[in-house]
Amino acid sequence: MFSLFKFKGGIKPPTYKADSVRFPIAAAPVPAQLIVPLHQSIGGQPHPLVQAGDRVRKGQRIGAPDKWISSAVHAPTSGTVIAIEERLAAHPSGLPTLSVVIEADGRDEWIKRQPVDYGRLEPEQVRELLRDAGVVGLGGAVFPSHAKLTAASDVPMEELVINGAECEPFMSCDDLLMRERGEDIVRGIGIFRDLLQPKRVLIGIEDNKPEAIAAMQAAVKAVGENFEVIAVPTLYPAGGAKQLIRVLTGKEIPASKRSPDLGVQCFNVATAYTAWRAIAFGEPVISRIVTLTGNVAQPRNWEVLLGTPLRDLVPLMQPKADTNRYVMGGPMMGFDMPGLDAPIVKATNCIIASSPAIFPPPAPEMPCIRCGACAEACPHELQPLELYWFARAHNFGKTQEYNLFDCIECGCCSYVCPSRIPLVQYFRFAKSEIWAREREKENADAARERFELRNEREEREKAEKAERLAKAAAARVAAPTQQPADTGQPATEQPAFDPDAAKKAAIAAAMERARKQREQVKPKNTDELTVAQRKEIAEIEARRVPLQEPQNASNAEIQRAQREEE
């Protein structure tokens, strides 16, 4: 009997999973137009490999990873690239992101797929293959998988944990995938196992999914592996990587460490599945299983092409009349889809049609009464009440002292809070403020350094110039014996004067050119000016005239300084 560990805290929300598991996975139709964001994983934004007007085929790489932590993006179907532009992203910000817009031609024509026998390849080549196939963590974190497939150099890899827990309510995409495509998953796990060489492979599935557990056990047997399929107690967030690792191995990974440092690594079942499809079939990640559920007539799991706009999925789920918005991800960690034009991406595991009945509007926030329910529910054993206090007061230094960055934003604290404080929201706010400040700090430090370097350089140049002048003066003092002063003077002055005048003339000519150009450009929007605006313009023009003079003077000065450098 396998002995399990426990993590502290956790909650037991209603699961709402039963509705969406009644039917098998179905393939969603190919939409007329796909919007494929280039940045679908953690890490660098891939750069586009195609241009507007290009014809692409299904599975063709359209975005190349830009560094090691980055992942390729592929055309989900065949068609024509009609634009590469900023489009609404499936992101809580509601901001656009650079996307490849493809008009499907309906033929769904594959590129030439090349299955490989990965056993013959070097591990490094397999990792590159996975990166170029766009294999990322499909549990929702979308971290490039190839970057997780290297064991720490000094710690032996002990356990490989495969995450089939799927603890978020409503979601059942992993459940169905395990039920229907268990063998591919097991073979994918085999790839990870071969790369990491762990002592044991543990597949953790929450015990509310007996069918998936049975299917995976059968699949493991069928493939002939020795992986252990383990039922873990249903307790949100058991499907968090760190929690599942804790439950299965007893190891706790703090925010300051990476799991390989403790000899363990964790992958989602769907990730293993796509890794196998990529290696053994040459099929890059162009689709994923998405649970469409919630306030709908047809809750079900669909295999959806990445880039399919949410709009095209609405007919599949048939939302009920009081649907007020769509949530991407689970109810605990998901977010409002910013619009129906936002596409399905690699991170989209679930779309929940929401209604006020399913997700009631947030109750008014009451003051914290320090009841400590949040601290009891926190799976990372933080003190959310203290963090809240400091985040609320914008005391970000203190939030970090109280380990803000160990927060996984699972939402347990908000779930149990009797005062209905959106705690996670405060923590996200504090985190992004801290990041922004760090960015600003970096920029300021860089600016300071450059400013100081520049000042130093100017000082140096000034000193050098003074030295040169002194030398020249010394030479002149020494000169009169050899050369008459009155012939030397114009000889040195004359050639220096000429280029100066020439430059001035050049600048004047250029200014004239520019002025003419400006005049041509100007009248664009001056037709419908108000009187006040006209007056303002006149004033500005009047102010400009005297400004030209001193500028010219300083120009000349600068030109002279430059000349001396030459």
Place this chain on the structure above:
Amino acid sequence: MNFTSPPYLTQNVSVRRIMLQVLAALLPAIGVYLWLLGPIVLVQLAIATATALAAEAVMLKLVDKPLGLFLGDGSAIVTAWLIALAFPPMAPWWLIVVGVAFAIVVAKHLYGGLGQNPFNPAMIAFAVCIVSFPALMSRWPSLNMDASFADHVAVMFGQLPRLDAMNGATPLDTLKTALKLGEGQVSVGAILADTRIFGRMGGHGWEWVAAAYLAGGLWLWQRKVIGWHLPLSFLGGMVALSGALWLWNPAQFASPLFHLFSGGTMLGAFFIVTDPVSGSTTPKGKLIFGFAAGLIAYLIRVFGGYPDGVAFSVLLLNLCVPLIDLYTQPPIFGMKGEK
């Protein structure tokens, strides 16, 4: 902006629900009072509740907070009931009003309202009144007297100065006075033999009140409204010190059982030290808070000048909460081996 934030699901909990459960847990003790003293206890509760709600409403209005939301949260009523039950039954009506108003206006709202008060408002009221009106706050009736409801009301509203049976002392006080008068010659056993005053464990009648608090407290614990750390450590602190002294000199010190079931021990353990706002929040901090409060309460009631020490010990510990919390932050996930 259409602002919604995950998690979209929340547990069916609210401040109001918690407060209502605390009120429900006080019902057994109120029932015992009703049985022993008659409906006068309800009059006392009513005065306290009305004062609390009025004071709360005025303060909320002043700071411009939504009345419906905050008046309905029940926190003011909890404070009112705790004060009504902690004060001597049949205390003059204005004393209750002063106590409750002070608790709500000064101890709660001047510090920022719900969730912001560093001190337990009910205990502030108790402390203020016992310091300002020591005679009135020490005038406890014995619970086996037979006087009519009309007499009770008359006492409460100043029509009757006092009833004969109101000998003016709690069992704790009686014991302390008797020991002092006996100057070491009288043993505790002999004093406590008077079951008319002392009952079987902690005071005739009062032990039933204490038992009712215990029952209500256990129900709160079972409902997970309160944790075990605070009550258990508070009782533990009380038992540890009283037990040690009792074992050392049983003639001069009453048994732990007596102390558990007399005075405000049970009320304190389950309803006062468990106040989350003014208490410690870390597991270790709660144990320290409760244990120290138990110890100090015992010291004050046995060696100090006041009949009971729960209020002052809790207030003293309230002062130490920031320090306790600072030094008892639990290690977080994955960092248990460190530092």
Place this chain on the structure above:
Amino acid sequence: MITAILIMALGAVILGAALGYASVKFKVQGNPLVEKIDAILPQTQCGQCGYPGCKPYAEAIAEGEADINRCPPGGMEGVRKLADLLGREVKPLDAEEKPKQVAIIDEQLCIGCTLCVQACPVDAIVGAAKQMHTVVASLCTGCELCVKPCPVECIHMERIVENIDTWKWKYPVFEIKRVA
């Protein structure tokens, strides 16, 4: 009497020695206050405070010559931080607070005069004489010092807009009054 004097004298000697030792042992090079003030300033080097750069302004503040509210890029938050550090009163900003900006050179109009290159305090403009210049946006501090020297007015400032990578979660705000 004598003992008292001796004890006091001895005390003075010991304390004096301790102070002397401390001043040698913990000697601080430079003025740490200037560094701390400089760390708060936004390093735009724009000179809007009337000093030629952030460091000179920091020095002036440390000397007590300059007020703490003269840095518009630092905004009110900067004023507050400075007030915190120096124990001075928070004052309203001396100028209008502006959103972060970046300089953009209209490459069609640029004549390659290098004046802006020389004006830039952080060397964020690249370009040689008679060659088109351009602003390295990631290095630009938005100080506007290059705008004025340009003889053909081809430089303008653009507001930096939030993108998906710099987007920040907002402070949770609930209409608490609405419910009442």
